[in-house]
Amino acid sequence: MFNHGGGLHLNIQKEFGLRIQQLRKATGKSQEKFALSIDMDRTYLASIEAGKRNPALQNIKKIADGLEISLSDLFRDL
Amino acid sequence: MFNHGGGLHLNIQKEFGLRIQQLRKATGKSQEKFALSIDMDRTYLASIEAGKRNPALQNIKKIADGLEISLSDLFRDL
Numbered sequence: 001m002f003n004h005g006g007g008l009h010l011n012i013q014k015e016f017g018l019r020i021q022q023l024r025k026a027t028g029k030s031q032e033k034f035a036l037s038i039d040m041d042r043t044y045l046a047s048i049e050a051g052k053r054n055p056a057l058q059n060i061k062k063i064a065d066g067l068e069i070s071l072s073d074l075f076r077d078l
Numbered sequence: 079m080f081n082h083g084g085g086l087h088l089n090i091q092k093e094f095g096l097r098i099q100q101l102r103k104a105t106g107k108s109q110e111k112f113a114l115s116i117d118m119d120r121t122y123l124a125s126i127e128a129g130k131r132n133p134a135l136q137n138i139k140k141i142a143d144g145l146e147i148s149l150s151d152l153f154r155d156l
Contacts, residue, residue: 012139056134061090071156075149 014051015078021049023067023074038066092129093156099127101145101152116144 024034031049035042040062047053048063055063064074102112109127113120118140125131126141133141142152 012135016135054134054136056132057090057094057138058132060135071153072150075153078149 012078013054016055016075017049017051017053019074019078020045020063020067023069024049027067034066038062090156091132094133094153095127095129095131097152097156098141098145101147102127105145112144116140 024031027034029037031046032042035045040059044053048055048059060074061071064071067074102109105112107115109124110120113123118137122131126133126137138152139149142149145152
């Protein structure tokens with residue numbers, strides 16, 4: 001998904017959300033269980049996975065730690 | 079820097095800031111010039127580099143694009 005010019009990178013939110021969902025599903029955990037495990041509100045996690053949020057570094061780090069992967073791996077191919 | 083328990087990951091902000099500063103300096107650009115090139119407020123960039131901010135995905139992506147590296151490379155070793 002090519003982003004035309006310097007506009008808001010909405011596609012990075014979508015791509016990041018899909019990536020999180022893919023990795024979270026691979027752990028076999030539901031949104032609810034994974035959100036609980038990283039002390040994050042389930043609806044917030046759901047909106048991140050749906051590409052509707054612009055999560056900050058601290059929450060990105062929390063998600064990576066919960067998935068037990070490095071931040072670098074979390075962003076592989078994004 | 080080991081973070082004891084689930085507390086705020088302040089060290090990720092510091093580590094991220096140092097990483098950005100290191101990569102930005104390698105481009106030879108001043109904070110002012112780099113901030114201008116990615117349409118970011120210079121003082122905001124300065125506070126990110128100082129580890130005092132919790133930048134969100136969109137700004138992280140802007141920084142990576144400005145440094146002409148992937149998000150995965152930006153987070154290498156963090």
